[in-house]
Each structure stands twice: as structure tokens, then as C-alpha cells.
Amino acid sequence: MHLLTEGKIPKSVLASINNSKKxxxxxxxxxxxxxxxxxxxxxxxxxxxxxxxxxxxxxxxxFGNKKAGLPNIPVAAELMRLHNSHLKIKWYNTGEExxxxxxMMV
Numbered sequence: 693m694h695l696l697t698e699g700k701i702p703k704s705v706l707a708s709i710n711n712s713k714k715x716x717x718x719x720x721x722x723x724x725x726x727x728x729x730x731x732x733x734x735x736x737x738x739x740x741x742x743x744x745x746x747x748x749x750x751x752x753x754x755f756g757n758k759k760a761g762l763p764n765i766p767v768a769a770e771l772m773r774l775h776n777s778h779l780k781i782k783w784y785n786t787g788e789e790x791x792x793x794x795x796m797m798v
Contacts, residue, residue, distance in 0.1 A: 702727070708798045709733040717743040721784075721793035724751070726763035731770070738776040746771075746781045749791035756788045 696704050710733055712718055718737065725731065725748060738744055748764045768781050784791035 702729075705730060705796060706733055708796065709737050712737050712740070712742040712798055714741040715743070716798060717745065719795075719797045720744070720746045721791070721795045722746070722764075723749050723790060723792050723794060724763055725767050731767055734771065734779070735774060738771075738774060738779040741778055744779045746779075747784050747791070747793075748781060749786060750783045753786055753788060754790055 706729055709718060709730065718734070725746070734744055746768075748768060751759050751761045751764045753759060771779055771781060784793075
């Protein structure tokens with residue numbers, strides 16, 4: 693396990709995804725999944741038969757205020773259009789709260 697600060701997080705996330713191999717599993721819990729490099733890296737990992745399991749906030753509610761579902765709903769739709777059995781996405785059942793998690797395990 694690595695504990696990283698702000699500056700090293702993006703490089704480490706991409707390196708971890710890009711270095712994953714067939715039959716590895718990537719677990720992601722995320723409030724917002726929008727970084728284009730990360731989304732593309734996840735697509736390529738799924739093509740390499742890396743198992744990807746994602747739990748996302750539906751981004752439709754923030755402390756009782758309605759939101760449009762951005763960025764997670766369109767990003768999830770983009771990933772699911774791949775029809776790749778190695779990629780699974782689930783939605784966290786939020787009420788008036790948010791799924792504030794920001795974590796990844798490989």
C-alpha cells in the first residue's frame with residue numbers, strides 16, 4: 693500500500709492502471725471519474741482482460757441540491773458501450789449525501 697500526496701497521485705494512478713496485466717483486478721470507488729487519461733487507460737486495461745470494478749456516485753444530488761449527473765453518468769455510459777465483460781460499474785445508493793470516496797486498489 694502507498695500513501696501519496698496530491699502531486700504524485702495522477703502519475704501513480706496512471707502507472708498502476710497501465711502496468712496492470714491480464715487477470716489483475718482494479719477496484720475503484722470514486723466521487724468523480726472524469727480524467728480523460730484515466731478513462732482511456734481503463735478502456736485499454738479492460739481490453740487487456742484486466743478485471744475492473746467501479747463504484748461511482750451518480751452525481752444527481754449534493755446535500756439536497758439536484759445535479760445533472762456529471763461527469764459520472766456520461767463516463768459510465770461511455771465505458772459500458774465497450775460491452776467488455778471485464779468492466780463492471782455499480783452506482784452507490786446516495787440519499788442527500790455524496791459517495792465522497794476517492795480510492796483505487798490494484
